[in-house]
């Protein structure tokens with residue numbers, strides 16, 4: 001019996017446990033939070049309640065659900081994509097229990113000897129899931145010079161590429177020309193892009209893409225992962241969706257067929273009740289309600305970005321994303337700045353170094369906190385800087 005020794009290659013994840021330890025028992029302003037704070041929308045609650053009652057009667061009770069998710073939800077997602085001028089078919093949409101599981105599980109489709117290209121800094125799940133599988137990872141530098149939106153380097157040969165836009169942690173968003181460059185690179189190299197659009201709802205600039213399928217050629221090279229976690233406050237309710245276009249094939253395999261086979265073997269679907277709640281998100285009332293919540297987070301983001309602009313602190317993000325990524329003042333490291341803010345003013349953010357080597361010297365603030373706290377934190381920023 002042999003253990004998967006690749007687990008030895010994982011770095012211990014001290015980030016959030018260290019933050020919890022450092023702030024334990026203290027009355028602090030939390031701007032480090034990546035979770036949502038506003039409750040589910042009324043339309044969602046009504047739909048969830050109705051679905052619970054359906055489970056009471058034999059006539060409406062549901063057991064195992066439809067393989068890729070109930071058609072009513074996949075149709076609602078398809079219509080949501082039509083609004084983005086993206087045409088899909090319902091068999092290209094797979095309902096999931098959130099983006100994180102699918103981002104990890106999709107790797108079942110790919111050989112372990114593929115090379116993976118991952119921008120740095122980024123959501124740590126991409127790195128860890130590939131380390132577990134023993135894949136070779138090449139990092140692509142995000143930095144101030146490229147506004148944390150790195151483009152492909154023709155000298156690098158990669159098979160699997162992760163892109164996250166709007167980005168966690170930087171809040172940076174690729175424009176259409178940036179994504180087109182990536183799509184062209186993937187097509188030229190026979191690579192597959194894993195596009196994480198968990199924060200697409202935060203994009204308000206109409207010129208910016210909210211789906212990679214808004215770029216010509218993307219259906220031949222990209223899988224898209226989306227989530228209702230941040231869109232509709234489903235972090236605890238759990239529902240997302242993954243799009244695997246029928247046109248995407250490699251090595252004689254249609255990836256959509258492989259993913260269906262994988263999912264039907266290892267996953268038994270999202271609860272009916274939750275899928276009814278998710279369906280309600282995409283109704284006109286549901287969309288109105290969730291957008292009202294998103295606007296409240298956006299107001300927080302604006303409070304932060306306005307203050308940083310006034311203070312002349314370099315930052316990116318915040319306008320089309322719930323995260324603001326700032327340069328630590330002076331030559332402070334991410335953790336030095338964390339300690340400074342905590343000890344001096346009782347403000348908690350997230351050290352950028354927790355998201356990759358290129359995050360050192362940067363700091364993530366989140367717009368998911370409450371309004372009063374965000375305003376108070378920015379008043380304190382004005383005082384100390």
Ligand code: PLP
Pocket residue numbers: 034097098099100101123164167168196198226227228229235239240
């Ligand atoms: N992708 C990114 C970039 C995230 O930041 C997160 C959560 O913070 C996820 C995916 C996971 O989302 P879910 O709750 O749908 O698993």
